[in-house]
Amino acid sequence: MPKTRQQSIKKILSINPWVTDFAFYDLWFKPVGLLYLSTILKNYGMDVSFIDCIQKYIGKRKYGKGKIYHEEIALPEVLNKFKMRYFRYGITENEFENKLKEIDKPDIILITSFMTYWYPGILLTAKTLKKYFPDTKIVLGGIYATLLPEHARALENIDYVITGNNFNSIIDSIFEVLNIRKGTFPGINTLDDLPFIDYSLYKSLDSITTVNSLGCPFRCTYCASSILYKKFQYKSSKYINNEFKRYMAYNVSDITFYDDAFLMHPEIIKILKILKLFPFKYHLPNGVHAKFITPRIAKLLFDAGFKTIRIGYEVYDSLLQNKMGGKVTNKILKNAIGYLNNAGYFSGEIGVYVLGGHPKIPINALENSIKYLSDMGVRIYISEYSPVPKTPDGKLYYKKESDPLLTNNSLRRFINDKDKEKYFDLKCFIRIHNSKVAGNHPATY
Structure with missing residues (x-):
């Protein structure tokens, strides 16, 4: 005991x-x-x-x-x-x-x-x-x-x-x-008031995960970011520089950012230049906004050592794009991928998320999205829909009396039975496609 x-x-x-x-x-x-x-x-x-x-x-x-x-x-x-x-x-x-x-x-x-x-x-x-x-x-x-x-x-x-x-x-x-008095506890009023995470809490550590910002100015109908964080907050570039100096002590090679709006930081150019000074490999698995990938940003990402780049896209259909938040168009996405290519990234190194299993997205719209991305040679990832409570889409499809277990995206409850065979065929196509563009065996993630 x-x-x-x-x-x-x-x-x-x-x-x-x-x-x-x-x-x-x-x-x-x-x-x-x-x-x-x-x-x-x-x-x-x-x-x-x-x-x-x-x-x-x-x-x-x-x-x-x-x-x-x-x-x-x-x-x-x-x-x-x-x-x-x-x-x-x-x-x-x-x-x-x-x-x-x-x-x-x-x-x-x-x-x-x-x-x-x-x-x-x-x-x-x-x-x-x-x-x-x-x-x-x-x-x-x-x-x-x-x-x-x-x-x-x-x-x-x-x-x-x-x-x-x-x-x-x-x-x-x-x-x-x-049941104790707080005493002279310093307040946390901005993200710069936060201490640097003490990663020595882990006895074994092979990577670090952090955020430069919290929240997102966009209001995508399926996403809870604006519900969880009422305003967009961010650390200063000075704080980030000192934070990464501290991370040098942990003897890791990889650092991942889980920001919802990484590229929308007002000091993003300065931050990317700071990150280049450190020997880490960086990763952006959460889906960055294509709108903010410019030729300059793409080059800075490449030069800083970002190895994982994933972009949020959702769907090819322009009407659905507008209805679901309006954060990206096909032209914006195509330009962003072109800028990343010109900066030094192969298309197969770039990942793009499409939204699958969403009741608002017909199976043919998902198929069109996948075809559009496959023609560009990027890696395709289906982000399978799960209704999130309190979001606009979640309110439509999430019953308060229902067990949250029934919203698990693995159940694919929001795909019509007649479409399920085609849905799995599309997933199989993606697996083969990603294998080809990556030049290795089918990915397991």
Whole structure:
């Protein structure tokens, strides 16, 4: 059993929970918000332990991304009719329990959350935590907790739910649960007030994930960014320069940005010049805006060492483009790819996201999108639609009384039965196409 706490310093246990899903691939997946919060509390003088339940890799990892170890588990009852294999991704139960045995009894446990349909992973994580620390309060925060707070509050073994991403109010809530006075705690009013993430919280680290900004000025109908972040916020170039100097100490080669609007930073040119000064390889898996890729930006991205470039596109049909947010046109996308080619990127190094399985996008529109991209020779990625609560599209297709598990994009519930064969044919075409443009075996991501 865990050691008995003997010190008066408050002990925090931060947890990135297991993922439960039909499929999951690690594209530099790290709980950035929880890592910031853990660093803040550590800097305040608290004793912070951190466990990332996802961090168990298998196979070869390129640029710090790859497959995650997984074990098949029973389907949740609501999914039984789908007859699909369901997995828990990350460390084994024994490995998790062994880590808990090494930790002093915490005063509070913080769990983060991401996709709404991953909540069974939170249930499994919390159940194990209560086995070892039955009297310690578990606090859940993150995206799922913010989008579906009432559902989150009903989860077994979750004692408190904190919504939103305002670090000041989150810290107030944590101190309230701990029943201690906050004292002279410095406020977090801008992103420059954040400490640099203390990545020594990881005992083993092969890449770093960060953000230069939070939020997005666009209002795409399927996206929750503008709901989670009411305004577009960004770090200063001076902060970013100092932040990356700190990252030099961690002996990693790869750094990934998970901004929703990376290229919209008002100092983006200066930032790209700063990033060029460091020996890292950079990655943009979240889909940048084609509109902001100019010849100059493309050259700066190439010269700085960006190895992963993915662009958000959604659909070829111009009417649908306007209805879904109006952030890109076919001409804008084509120009952006041309600028990247001229800067030094081969088309097969550039990835473009199309939106698949969305009720507003007919199968022929998806086919046209894929053909348009294949003719340009870029790598194609289908971003499979999942209704997000509180978004315009989510309000149309997400029933409040429905289990969030039923919105999992792997179920493809929003594709007409008559279109499913063609949909899978298109996915097969993409796999073969990507293999050809990459010049290797079919991609596994």
